[in-house]
Amino acid sequence: MTSQTRPLPVAVIGGGFSGLMAAERLLNALPPDRPVLLYERSRPFGLGLAYTTANPDHLLNLRATQMSADPDRQDDFAEWLARTQFDVTERRGIRVTEAGTFASRGVYGRYLAARWERVVAGAGDRLQAIHAGIVDVERAPEGFVLHDGDGTTRRVAGLVLAMGNLPGPVVAASRYRRDPWRPDTFGSLDPDRDVLVIGAGLTMMDSVATLRHAGFAGRIVAVSRRGLLPKPHAPVAAGHRPSLTPEIRASARKLFGAVRHAVASAEAAGADWRGVIDALRPVTDELWTGLPPTEQARVLRHIRPYWDVHRHRTAPPAAEAIAAEIRRGQLVVRAARIVALSDTPEHAVVTIRPRGTRDRETIAAQAILDATGFSRLAETEDPLIRALLRRGLIRPGPFGLGIAATPGGAVTGPEEGRATDAPLWAFGPMLRGVLWECIAVPDIRDAAGDLADRVARRISG
Ligand SMILES: Cc1cc2nc3c(=O)[nH]c(=O)nc-3n(C[C@H](O)[C@H](O)[C@H](O)COP(=O)(O)OP(=O)(O)OC[C@H]3O[C@@H](n4cnc5c(N)ncnc54)[C@H](O)[C@@H]3O)c2cc1C
Known part of the structure; x- marks a missing residue:
């Protein structure tokens, strides 16, 4: 059968872990003549934002035994770890603790890259992986027309949105703001002046490791409303679930x-x-x-x-590194609200109000890293999300989080809870708001099969 006579493909936008899982399961669930397109705008396929880091101190926050990408083989990642040869840096990123083995996210990225290669090899020309960013989507009688940033268009029969967490909200504009995921943009940091991290969660912990890896030896001030730090894992099995009437x-x-x-x-x-x-x-x-x-x-x-x-606990070595930073006074965690921010030629002046007080304090920050995580849908500047909103193809999910969809991922229209007639699904962290547990590897891995079955039923029907 030539490509001209083939049915239109189903496309997945976003080549991170969610995109990899969705594409893999769609190849299984769809009829064998139906192609699958996977679009990724900037990273190697299958890795996404979380698993492209080479910093051995960026540890997975789940044990190796929980991080299998194979829904049928729970120990797939742990077994891969045991049989794979690693270089010195990678070995530094594999920590065996009493609470289990925690690998670096870079090592996990290597595992995903190997899986991706197997998926590509098994799919033949049915899978097209396209390195391009989709910037617009139009509804068409047979599905959608996708527009990529280079002006190329493609017609597809169905579409899965797997673009991950949306970039964090711009708390306030400042020319000292830096992307915590892009240490190459930090510039040369003065060890005698503070760096401010907004947030105190897992991304803050990552940001501290990134700053140290980039050679910054000065003080880091982390500000979050409550100043709560993620708790570390411990060698504990699941206990009894409380009875909930x-x-x-x-x-x-x-x-x-x-x-x-x-x-x-x-x-x-x-x-x-x-x-x-x-x-x-x-x-x-x-x-x-x-x-x-x-x-x-x-x-x-x-x-x-x-x-x-x-x-959302952290690997014990990562928690210990943060505790040591705090003991040395190199990291200060403040429970406070940011109430004002202005730039001077030398630094940003950040005014905070410590929790439970009416006091004001200022921090002179030479750089600000926003580690607050994900933003609300309507606040994002992502061009594709803006285009989908403009065209009325998606709406913000509950509380503005993620995309409005059924728990199964079908995008819903203005009528609450009712899927639109468009063959359009959201997957992974894009369902934040609809679902609670949709952001971590085990959730995404276990949900991908059902999503693919629903897409296949709809497209075939
Ligand atoms: C720093 C960090 C650490 C984490 N650590 C863990 C962990 O240890 N364990 C765990 O279980 N979970 C962890 N997570 C949770 C994580 O959300 C999931 O594990 C998973 O990686 C989410 O993958 P994703 O594909 O949905 O999103 P992403 O990884 O964000 O991938 C989305 C991809 O879509 C691409 N994209 C976006 N828009 C477009 C477009 N318009 N066109 C084309 N491509 C586009 C992006 O370039 C990106 O590569 C972590 C998350 C982060 C951010």
Whole structure:
């Protein structure tokens, strides 16, 4: 069969982990004559933002045993680690701890690159991996027309949006702002002047490792509303899930009261709080989607920062490195709000209000790294997201997070919860807001098969 007589392809936009998983499973689920296109604008295929780093101190925040990319073989990554030869830098990035083995994200990127090669080899000419950024999408009778940045257009029968976390919000404009993922843009930093990191979570920890790797020896000040640091993993298995009645499940306060109670009981019995948190993981999406919107808003406002530091834990060596920085006074973590920011010729003047006070303090920052994570859909300057919003093809998800979609990923229109007639899906962190657990490797890996089946049913039907 020639390419002219083939049915139109299904396209995936975004060649990170979500794109790799979606493309791989679509190749299995779609009829064998249906091609798959995968677009990636800037990185090697399969790695995305998280796994392109070469810094051996950028560690995975899950154990090797949790990071398999193969839904049918839970130990695939751990076994690959055991049989692969590594160079000196890579070996530095593999840390065996009491809580399990944690590899660097660069090593994990190598694992994904090997998987990608196998997918390409197995797919033959059915898979087209295109290094281009899609900047616009038009609805067409048979699906969509995709426009890439070079002016090339392609017709497709269906489209999966897998563009990952949207770039962080611009808290305030400053010419001292630097991209935490681009150390090449840091310039030469003066060891006698502060660098400000906005946020205190996993991305802040990464930013500290990036700054040190880039040779910065000065003081780093991290500012976040609550100043909470991610907790480290420990050698603990999942414990008992607290019993959650329908009454408890309907209220944010009661739900988290029940979790706190279960943690207290576990600790009184000599067990670790982590067991309770981990036991909740299989039902977190269900708990989130079961809460009324007003209660979901309460979770986001009051509970999420505490939940995140307990649930999204860090590798013990990364936590130890941060603790050592704090002990030496090289890293100062402030619980405060940024209330003003202005630039002088030498530095940015950042005014903060420490939590629980009316005081004002200023920080003179020679560079500012925004480590707050992801932005709300409407705030992003991403050209494709802006084009999709303009054309009415997508809407912001609940609370402005991610894209409005069904829990299965079908993009929904103005009628709440109803999929549009367009063959359009969102996948991975783009579903943030609809789902709670959609951002980490195990969630994305396990969800890809169902997504591909739904796409195949819709396209074939
Ligand atoms: C720094 C960091 C560390 C993390 N560590 C872990 C971890 O240890 N364990 C874990 O389970 N999870 C971790 N995560 C969570 C992470 O979100 C997932 O593991 C996963 O990598 C998400 O992949 P993604 O493909 O959805 O997004 P991304 O990795 O962001 O990939 C999206 C890709 O889409 C491309 N793209 C975007 N727009 C376009 C366009 N218009 N056209 C073409 N291409 C486009 C981008 O260039 C990018 O490569 C981490 C996340 C980050 C940011």
